[in-house]
Amino acid sequence: MILLKDILYKVTxxxxxxxxxxxxxxxxxxxxxxxxxxxxxxxKGxxxxxxxxxxxxxxxxxxxxxxxxxPSNFVNGITxxxxSDSARALAIIASNYYNTPSENLKLVGITGTNGKTTIATLLYQLFTKAGFKTGLLSTVKVVVADKEYPATHTTPDSLTINKYLSEMNEAGVEYCFMEVSSHGIHQMRTEGLHFAGGIFTNLTHDHLDYHSSFSEYRDVKKSFFDNLPKTAFALVNADDRNGQIMLQNTKAKKVTYALKSFxxxxxQILENQFSGLLLKVNEQEVWVKLIGSFNAYNVLAIYAASExxxxxxxxxxxxxxxxxxxxGRFQYLISAKKITAIVDYAHTPDALKNVLETINDIRxxxxxxxxxxxxxxDRDRTKxxxxxxxxxALSSKVIFTSDNPRSENPETIIEEIEKGVEPLDYKKTLAITSRKQAIKTACQLAEENDIILIAGKGHETYQEIMGKRTDFDDYKIVQELLIELNK
Known part of the structure; x- marks a missing residue:
């Protein structure tokens, strides 16, 4: 039996x-x-x-x-x-209710604009391979040891987080890797959690539909590091100018990683191919099955966190x-006609630029x-x-299409995307509202050795239009279309 006063511990x-x-x-x-x-x-949501x-x-x-x-009226028998802050109270109450489960394992939070899912998932993979019972809270899925659940948010609500962490305690999980979004931090979903470490990837243009400015977006991320205990580590990307800002007020052990800076x-990237990367990491060479300089940063963060x-x-x-x-992260296939199709979640300017530059470096x-x-x-229109x-600018041909239009008119979204195209690149562009038709057109235009990049949705298996979700999987669709066109 748990009493109300017990779950109010540490609530203001x-x-x-x-x-x-x-x-x-x-x-x-x-x-x-x-x-x-x-x-x-x-x-108050x-x-x-x-x-x-x-x-x-x-x-x-x-x-x-x-x-x-x-309330103006009280009901007898109700306390x-x-x-002062119900969202913060909810997070602390949730932790108390589930017996502070984050203190019984090593919880590492990964935050930043790009790379959170890759780093969290691959750390989960790595520690599982190393023989530890491991947990994962990510955009793609939630894993408790070897039991999987579908994910609904990048950072779930505080009750859900603590419920999963409690289940991890019962399963004997020793390490848990968790994506920490700016929304999750701002809405106090991570309050009351005990982190063994925090990782900062990078900060670029995103979520300005939610945050009033880039500086607010940055400061929300920074608050995560401000709240880390001195027993934790704060691992940041030194090549991102915001990395040092994340470390300014943290009590945690300060650690940096970089490809360009001290x-x-x-x-150091020694080789970059579609089959993988050859890296020199702290003077040791290692071949990884991941692609592109952006993944070199992810690999380095994973290596540092592991140590x-x-x-x-x-x-x-x-x-x-x-x-x-x-x-859905640089996931690719090669058709019988030697057409390479790549599906990637890149949905921010920086992520799209990284993926396109990676492909152009290799091809x-x-x-x-x-x-x-x-x-x-219904998201940040400025991007x-x-x-x-x-x-x-970075493609031979580009087809602008629908992503998840949600409640907006997809044609209007496409028109806003097209406004950024430089005049000399107009002739490269097409606009096709139907995403399936856009992918089909790309497959029809592609010839032997050509490369198709389908960006924006990655791992998502649905498309949301006017409040309705329908099945839609970029990878499956391009795979089926390339097989069909090869007949």
């Missing part, structure tokens, strides 16, 4: 009306899920305010209400707790060489590079023309 309280010694059943922040003797936490649903929670049998603004961990978590240099290098690419220039790309609806400019 302004007032308590009622009995704090009542036993509680479960914690909810969605009033529709409230059952008898549950605690309802009224959180971006879409709705939980305070509007306090009466619903009361009617459904809540034993306690946690809120920032007390009302006022706090750093604690350094790497900081206790693996030897030899172990880390051995397992690095065995790692395989993440679904001989005797073949065409045909890019299929769009931008998501659309920037991505149009990059795609057209």
């Amino acid at each position: 309280l302004e007032s308590v009306t009622g009995n704090p010694n009542v036993p509680v059943n479960n914690i909810q922040f969605d009033s529709r899920l409230v059952g008898l003797n549950d605690v309802f936490v009224a959180v 971006t879409q709705s305010d939980g305070h509007a649903y306090i009466k619903n929670a009361e009617d459904q049998g809540a034993i306690a209400i946690i809120c920032e603004e007390m 009302y707790v006022q706090t 750093a604690d961990y350094r790497a 900081l978590l206790g693996l030897s240099q030899i172990e880390a290098l051995q397992y690095l060489s065995e790692l395989t690419s993440v679904s 001989t220039k005797n073949e065409n590079l045909i890019t299929v790309v769009g931008c998501g609806g 659309r023309p920037v991505m149009g400019k990059i795609a057209a």
